[in-house]
Amino acid sequence: MASSGGQAGSTSAPKAVPGSYGLPLVGAVRDRLDFYYFQGQDKYFESRIERYGSTVVRINVPPGPFMARDPRVVAVLDAKSFPVLFDMDKVEKKDLFTGTYMPSTSLTGGYRVCSYLDPSEPTHTKVKQMLLSLLLSRKDHVIPAFRSNFSALLDTVDSDIAKSGKADFNTLNDATAFDFIGEAYFGVRPSATDLGTGGPSKAAKWLLWQLAPLVTLGLTPIIEEPLLHTFPLPPFLVKGDYKSLYGYFSAAARQAIDIGEGLGLSRDEACHNLLFATTFNSYGGLKVFFPGLLASVGGAGEKLHERLAAEIRGAVADAGGEVTLAALEKMELAKSVVWESLRLDPPVKFQYGHAKKDLEIASHDAVFQVKKGEMLFGYQPCATKDARVFGATANDFVPDRFLGDEGSKLLKYVYWSNGRETDSPSVDNKQCPGKNFVVLVGRLLLVELFLRYDTFTAEVGTDLLGTSVNFTSVTKATSGPGS
Ligand code: HEM
Structure with a gap:
């Protein structure tokens, strides 16, 4: 079976992967500083592609010492080589959800939850099936729960702008998304339970305990390096927060836990997994x-807003003034916009996998040899902004990109869900089970916005995990569905 992993279409003889890990320890720490402080994420990868003249390269990835045992990876940094990470015959996905380090299982009730399981592990099948069944069983609850929670968010946007000329979307979204998800999945808004309004901050703290090695708070390296990137934050400091979250799930998610139990999970393992899938x-x-x-839609400006408003209001009018799944399916531009945003700015940017056997990995230009056991790593923006696939506009937000027959041919190069957008999550792969849900709620956010507003403006900045958005103006709709 050795070397049977070659990807179709390349004829040149396999080469060794170029690149360098530098001196032990020193090389990895230097690279970490480049990644966080001197170059930044994008430049870190782009500069190494340039240095070695290859989109498949050997590099160190953060966090490195002492958090991770081994920071050395083979990085796949173009649209052609990246999908090796989706092939379960070629990569093993055990304990590498967060990369070269794994947070303590005491943060997840002592269990290795679904995201850390390889599809070959029987528990992966049970948990993933539980989640797929839960999402299916709740599909009729998503639209009403989304509309009530996010229309209330936009009420606050209106009043904040009237008061102070600004509305901080991230803060409002943090509170609203938590309640929306609880209501959509379990029929119970967390803020209406003993958890109160503290759920989102408890969740954020627990997330930080797991992701600290990968983030920067914008402090000086002298403080951040020992605090975040060298040793794990002690789990006992977040134990109380986790216990409160668990309390909500064990009570609110009884029916989902029943599904898990029916599939052979203990109620406790089902509940910790539901907590993780919902909260993380x-x-x-x-x-x-x-x-x-x-940020993408705001930056695209009024012309796009007009077109989205016309499409959305037209489809809702045709559905008798209701936002239905059928109406959403007719909103081709809204769908293309959501995919384009996920392509340009994939929310989860790193993917990993251990080579299950000796492999040959093809980039656009060459075929490379990789040994069994080596860690493969993909920085997704390099793959989904590959100019060899997306052309001269690869780095631009093009709202119409996925429209029509030609546009839909590009969907197989959209990888945000850890699989191609044309593929489906299953118990046999590691593709995100929330794939359809995510594209649905992205469209619902556009629907809610453009039923209410003709246009809006926003200031865009950076946040701990991504982008920050402050609304600076909104223009109320001058026409409704049907007018
Ligand atoms: C896996 C992205 C929302 C549940 C993944 C992976 C990615 C991803 C990239 C693969 C990670 C890896 O193995 O390397 C996202 C993004 C989301 C999102 C960007 C939102 C914008 C959701 C939702 C659910 C979910 C709504 C709800 C069930 C999971 C689970 C896995 C997973 C359980 C592990 C799958 C497996 O083990 O087979 N997600 N996801 N995600 N996602 Fe999502």
């Missing part, structure tokens, strides 16, 4: 995705 995967995802989407 879903809530963490929307915390990053929605501001990114708004």
Whole structure:
């Protein structure tokens, strides 16, 4: 089976992967400083592609010592080589959700939750099936829960702008998305339970305990390096927060836990997995995705807003004034905009996998040899902004990109869900089970915005995990569905 991993279409003889890890320890620490402080993420990868003249390169990835045992990876940094990470015959996905380090399982009730399991592990099948079944069983609840929670958010945007000329979307989204997800999945808004309004901040703290090695708070390296990037934050400091979150799930998610139990999970393992999928995967995802989407749409300006408003209001009018799944399917531009935002700014940027066997990996230009056991790593923006696929506008937000027959041919190069947009999540792969949900709620955010507003402006900045958005003006709709 050795070397059977070659990707179709390349004829040249396999080469060794170029690149360098530098001196042990020193090289990895130097690279970490480049990554966080001297170059920044994008430049870190782009400069190494340039230095070695290759989109498949050997590099160190953060956090490095002493957080991670081994920072050395083979990076796949173009649209052609990246999909090796989706091929379960070629890569093993055990314990590498966060990369070269793994947070303590005491942050997840002692369990290795779904995101850390390889599809070959029987528990992966049970948990993923539970999540896919939960999402399916709640599909009719998503639109009403989204509309009530996010129309209330936009009420606050209106009043904040009237008061102070600004509205901080990220802060409002953090509170709203948490309640929306709880209501959509379990029928119970967390803020209406004993958890009160403290859920989002408890969740954010727990997320930080897991992601600290990968983020920068914008402080000086002398403080951040020992605090965030060298040793794990002690789990006991977040134990109380996790216990409160668990309390909500064990009570509110009973029916979902029943599904898990029916599939052979203990109620406790099902509940910890539901907590993780809801709080880390879903809530963490929307915390990053929605501001990114708004920033792209805001930046595109009034012409796009007019077209979105016309499309959305027309489809809603045709559905008798209701926002239905069928109406959403007719909103081709809104769908293309959501995909384009996920392409340009994928919320989860790093993917990893250990080579299951000796492999040959093809980039656009060459074929490379990789040994069994080596860590493969993809920085997704390099793949989804590949000019060899997306042309001269690869780095631009092009709202119409995925429209029509030609546009839809590009969907197979959209990788945000850890799989191609044309593929589907299953128990046999590691593609995000929330794939359809995410594209749906992205469209719903546009619907809510453009049923209410003709246009808006926003200031865009950076946030701990992505983009920050402040609304600076909104123009109320001058026409409604049907007018
Ligand atoms: C896996 C992205 C929302 C549940 C993943 C992966 C990515 C991803 C990239 C693969 C990670 C890897 O193995 O390398 C996102 C983004 C989201 C989002 C960007 C939102 C914008 C959701 C939602 C759910 C979810 C709503 C709800 C169930 C999961 C789970 C996995 C996963 C359980 C592990 C899948 C497996 O083990 O087979 N997600 N996700 N995610 N996601 Fe999502």
